[in-house]
Amino acid sequence: MSVQETPIVSMDAITKKFPGVKALDEVNLDLYAGQVTALVGENGAGKSTTVKILTGIYQPDGGTIRIDGDPISFANANAAASAGITAIHQETVLFDELSVAENIYIGHAPKTPFGLIDKTEMVKSATKLLNSIGAQFDPRTRLRELGIANKHLVAIARALSVDARVVIMDEPTAALSHKEILELYELVETLKQQGKAILFISHKFDEIFRIADRYTVFRDGTFVADGKIADIDENSLVKLMVGRTVDHIFPERSTITSEEILQVVGYSHPTEFADIGFKLKRGEILGFYGLVGAGRSEFMQSLFGITKPSKGICKIEGRICAIRSPAQAIENGIVYVPEDRGKQGAIIGLPIFQNVTLPSLGQTSKSGFLKLAEEFKLAREYTQRLDLRAASLDQDVGNLSGGNQQKVVIAKWLATQPKVIILDEPTKGIDIGSKAAVHEFMVELADQGLSVIMVSSEIPEVIGMSDRVIVMRDGRIEAEVEGEDLRPEVLVRHAAGIGIRSQMEEV
């Protein structure tokens, strides 16, 4: 691998201020041609702000951006794009109702001599682009019809269509299944060989060590260190990132009682899942593992009353309960922390305390009239238990980082004093520090007699946290695993439907 002397892009002492906070304080970041640089940091370290500055969405308040050594400033997103910098975002911004080709070429479509969009040319070059990254679909397909992994390919194709020299990937694997992630790695290799500089943002350390060549660490908006991945190990990198050693050992579990709290029998849905049945004991942590699309979230939402099951019985403490709405689920002591935090979890636009008390208003009010003092008291009690970092309880949740928003959502549910809490990918997109806090808290809850159902696609988390794991595949329960059998390869085989005996190529 040839290392060039000048980086393609370099950020030199970049500072960005927002009212009340310095999001970035004189940070440096260099991106080299043909190399993957991993940007590492906890939530709130300034990674997203960096991406926004590099793509021209924000303008820095100080410092210089250099391209090939020449200082440059981006007045807007178009300026950054024409300088060859392009980003694939965490939640990719694409247009569902347009075709794949239109999505790729939006804003810079090939034109006919009359200035109209040249559709034939557009489809032709889109096909070429898609082939080059191994995408197997027609560019005339409506985007809506594609799965999330394929949408990512479209986003990548779009990034490449502008002849980008720098590709920023912001948590590209967060929503992908194991197989799709492997395909993405190959694609990154291809991009490297084409000489593109890649900025890779991820919370997953295995991923960073697998594909990155260099690393840059930010902490609380400041530059900490950079260097070659080959010269560092996982523990030292974590230490740089959090400023202390985090031995990510999952917390100890005490024994579970035998008292049964929830029993589900034969839950079915016309399309998403069928014949789901299990029992849950008081104080137990039950993991649900499976590939993306195995129907885990759909089942959980049905248990929470969002979608109606076509068949099935749910018993809570031996009593049969008909749950037809979230309100009924909450009355029966079942609460759900959704995966889609921004849309289903937090109500952005409302202050923290109102988010926390929303399902508990019956408790904090008097005959339907609000009592603000009671609300603040309840909100303070639970947010402080979760060690929320916020300026005030009256602050809009939208201004909090992802990890802190998650704490607000969890606090909201704990305030209802539930019997069963369902956590859907509770640590997705959360930094390692908050992750450990959430894990510790889950154990604390279980020890206090709360039963926890945890949906997770991260194998270490599932194995480390769960007393028992149910593996789902294609909407059905494939296996129930506990004790000695709780090993990564067992889970992966069940999830993929390969069974225990046959061999597996890659894990």
Added chain:
Amino acid sequence: MTQTNINTRHIPDRLHSRSYRALRSWETLLLTVAIVVFVINSFASPYFLNAWSLSDATFNFTEKAMIAFAMALLIIAGEIDLSVASIIALASTAMGFAVQHGAGTPELIMIGLTVGLLCGAFNAVFVTILGLPSIVVTIGSMSLFRGISFIILGDGAFRGYPADFAWFGQGYIYWVFTVEIAIFALIAVIYFVLLHKTNFGRAVYAIGNNPTGALFSGIRVQRVKFILFLLTGLMSGVAAICLTSRLGSTRPSIALGMELEVVTMVVLGGVNILGGSGSIHGVVIAAFVMGLVTFGLGLLNVPGIVMSIFIGLLLIGVIALPRVWAMFVAKRNTP
């Protein structure tokens, strides 16, 4: 406070005091506008500063404002009802029809309110049960309700309302205070409490900011929206009673175009047209601003059509002002 553990960090309730937040609010800006309009009017016309003429001026906005309060809740929850003026027409027509068959004042009031509620329920069913967009449904019912009035009345008009029915639109409670302004004040207080002081009001804000999140938090979203449409219908019924009583007759063109003035009042009052924020006191001030402007211009013999130009400019101006100010401040702060 109860317990303050040493290792838990304390989060303050609020960063800013009540008065600081009030000072920076939309309502304060609007109040300033109201005062400015009042002062200009007092200088522009010698007839303005007179208790009786000011009392007359309130008729410019009381009926609209009654609906605007309910509409404010609906818009905060992310929906809208454009059929309100047509509900007035239909309710008024129903009352006029009943008068021809010998109905007395109590019956008329019952009929006015019931027709309002039924029209609200009609909209609510399509929006909350069938899940159709409210703007489409209520544009449809806007034509439908008024269309029914036209069929019943044609070119004619219903007259002959009982003498005691006139009390609602023409009566006085005390000195210069009309019955309408009393109803207006009562409704304002009720809606203020409903929106700002109850669990129901909190649910309205939650739905407006994020309907999915509200549903996932156990709020019965469709039920809340259903009630909001009923309330808007009911308020249109109340406005129909007042307006019919004041005019003493019903024509199918009654309250034509009033829905846009109602929406203007709500938006001028600081309610986000996209939902999620706004206040009742804002709408109250907006009602007075609109009333004062129209009345002041009326005293200066400005024709109605020109007045609507002023109202339009006022709306755009007041909404643009904070944005322009922010741009000005941003520009001054960058070297």
